Amino acid sequence: MKSNELFRASGIMALGTIISRITGFIRGILIVAVLGTALLADTYNVANTMPNILYNLLVGGALTAIFIPQLVRSFDHEDGGDGFASRLITTISIILFALVALGMFFAPALVRLYAPEFFTSGFEVDKEIAIAFTRYCLPQIFFLGLFTMLGQVANARGSFAPLMWAPIANNIVGIALFGSFLVFSPAVTIDKISTLQVQILGWGTTLSVVVQALVLVPVIRKLGIKLRPQWGLSGLGKSFGLAGWTLLYVLISQLGYLVTVNVATSAAVRSAKEGITRGVGYTPYTYAYFVMLLPYSIVTISIITAILPHISRLALEKKASEVREQLIKAIRLVGVITIPSAVAFLFFGPLITSVIFVGIPIEDSRYIGYVLSALSFGLVAFSINLILIRGFNAFEDTKTQVVSIFIINVVAVALSYVSLFILRNQWVTVGLGIAFSVSYLVGLMVTLSLLKKHTGLISLKDFGPQHLRLFGAAVAVMLPLFALTQYLDWVGVELSKIARLGELIVVMGASIVGYLLAGKAADVEEVTMIRHLKNSVMRRPAVEE
Secondary structure, three states: OOHHHHHHHHHHHHHHHHHHHHHHHHHHHHHHHHHOOOHHHHHHHHHHHHHHHHHHHHHHHHHHHHHHHHHHHHOOOOOOOHHHHHHHHHHHHHHHHHHHHHHHHOHHHHHHHHOHHHHOOOOHHHHHHHHHHHHHHOOHHHHHHHHHHHHHHHHHOOOOHHHHHHHHHHHHHHHHHHHHHHHHOOOOOOOOOOHHHHHHHHHHHHHHHHHHHHOOHHHHHHOOOOOOOOOOOOOOHHHHHHHHHHHHHHHHHHHHHHHHHHHHHHHHHHHHHOOOOOOOOHHHHHHHHHHHHHHHHHHHHHHHHHHHHHHHHHHHOOOHHHHHHHHHHHHHHHHHHHHHHHHHHHHHHHHHHHHHOOOOOHHHHHHHHHHHHHHHHHHHHHHHHHHHHHHHHHOOOOOOHHHHHHHHHHHHHHHHHHHHHHOOHHHHHHHHHHHHHHHHHHHHHHHHHHHHHHHOOOOHHHOHHHHHHHHHHHHHHHHHHHHHHHHHHHOOOOOOHHHHHHHHHHHHHHHHHHHHHHHHHOOOHHHHHHHHHHHHOOOOOHHHO
């Protein structure tokens, strides 16, 4: 797959992801406007994150890692792979249903595990609300699994767009839910939220995930894939064998995330005891992370979704050098967007979030921006690491990558606790952002060294010079703009919300134009390909033609 073909293949997915992220932004803004950024928001966000944590921990990571390579191989079966997909979906669905039932029963223990300081004296209300939200949100696990399985089946058959477009339906339901809540219950707080309001928010959030999964059903039918309940484990032995190591990989990752949630909620509770009720805690980290993932989701996910079936076939054909070539091309393409995005987040994090999150006090929105700036250091390494992990998956090596994620999380956990014990409570969440960034920068070096046994050495020399030119172009353009914005703050210029929006538009517009010109002047081939994106999204992806 040539670079321009890969770029075209990811175009329509990128468009779907852009719209998804725009609607997701609107939903996120409404959530912050309704719940704020303090303890009420933490009770909701911890509960709403729980289904994703448990799903990824026990099932989701294994599905993502093994489903497409195994489905590609099942195409050689007499039924074209329909039987294999049916058996796997049936088996996983039973597991997911049991997981939901157990999770709802043990909801208090789960909340205690992730937010232990909710159980301290004086925070009984927070604890009960968090438990209730958790029980209402946990059924999402089943529908997250259904969405992933149907989407991966469609991907394996060369249909990528539906998996990128379905989350838009999820976000629309969420926008309607929180928009209505903002109109009819605008003054909800941790002390004043009613049982009915908690139920509406919890079940409404779960409904959005149900809709996201069900919109893929007609897509599967249109592709001619015949899925039906099919009992038994025949032919699934290898899949579950591969899943074992993937589960360990995800377990390590989620244990690291457990520490992040623990440290963030602890900082929020301790800050509340000190009389600091705004800005800090898990919620600012969640939304800063959400903003940081925007370029990653639009570009990285689109490209690796397009490339994974292709490199799986190359690996099956034992063409290791071609797999290496595809991975390097993907890294270089992703860097064109992630590198300037990281520089922008570093310089303009508070400006970006103060414009996005307009429904909360300016201090709270700027605090999210400080966390975003801390996360920016890790964006590029995080994206490259994901691409390299897909290389392991193509070779069906789910064992070796465990070493990488273990080191990443050891570094992150150590630095997270350093933040908790060294920094003042209101700055702990910023420390968590730095911990994330440093851990993935270290992990990148580890992952590169581990992958060479399959593809041969992929070194920094293969993409480092290009990345440095991109970084230089971005800094050269954005640093003067950053100095200008800092000067305006220094002289005490107070801008209205509309003026801040105008400032951001000017800064981002000048940054984009300047970056493209500087990148072209630096002779970065991939930058010139951006102009083809508009044409690419108007055509079907090359892999479907």
